[in-house]
């Protein structure tokens with residue numbers, strides 16, 4: 001039965017989904033010399049904090065601070081070096097008093113512990129607690145959020161001929177198993193976000209299929225984070241280099257939102273936020289509860 005007085009089904013009733021929540025933007029802040037897109041740009045903590053302030057002004061409510069590149073072929077970094085890179089940035093961001101969740105992109109318990117002590121509230125582990133099982137207990141004990149991501153292999157070798165029979169089913173099963181592991185380690189369900197790991201041990205066609213069938217991952221019932229920003233599969237489709245992949249990034253974020261993703265890890269926060277605001281306003285009744293300044297734009 002339609003719930004409104006016009007007798008028409010709402011979008012949620014048509015699709016059988018829960019009401020569409022607003023998208024959350026996670027701005028990328030890589031404090032590394034070698035990240036594939038912004039490597040070297042924010043090695044100076046002052047520049048990194050200024051970038052963080054920009055990301056928040058552009059619409060990010062999470063900033064993902066990373067001190068180790070996970071690009072294909074990247075060499076591991078020692079915990080001490082990773083800490084040297086990220087800690088001053090987390091402390092600097094906290095000192096600004098910005099209303100933003102700081103995420104630490106790490107797989108190491110020592111880095112996560114110091115980052116949480118400095119104010120990080122989300123641990124984004126691309127190994128989903130496989131590299132350092134103690135990280136799961138830390139997240140549980142400290143009551144912070146975590147993102148569990150799928151990756152086939154490890155960054156150094158992950159693009160060496162990855163093979164799947166059914167990439168979506170295998171990624172979903174993996175995530176389900178890691179969620180079980182996290183729960184057993186004492187992490188509460190509402191603290192867990194899942195991520196299919198676009199570009200991590202996947203060929204172009206695997207990434208595209210994961211995006212096309214992302215609703216099957218969202219069906220696990222946990223918030224889905226998606227990280228397509230400027231990645232090489234977009235270059236394979238469009239023929240464009242990293243900094244010129246914004247249109248492809250937006251297209252994938254829009255598709256992912258429509259298929260249930262809610263957190264978007266991106267370099268270019270403002271244009272992606274605008275695109276998703278339009279989609280959210282279109283597929284939900286969110287415009288009714290928009291802040292006045294934005295609702296005016298829609299009238």
Ligand code: HH2
Pocket residue numbers: 028030032034035036037038066068069070071105124125126147149195197198225226227228265
């Ligand atoms: N992608 C990268 C790094 N961390 N975390 C999550 N949860 N999901 C992702 O898709 C993801 C991630 C790789 O991108 P980037 O940080 O831009 O590059 P690099 O790893 O070279 O620093």
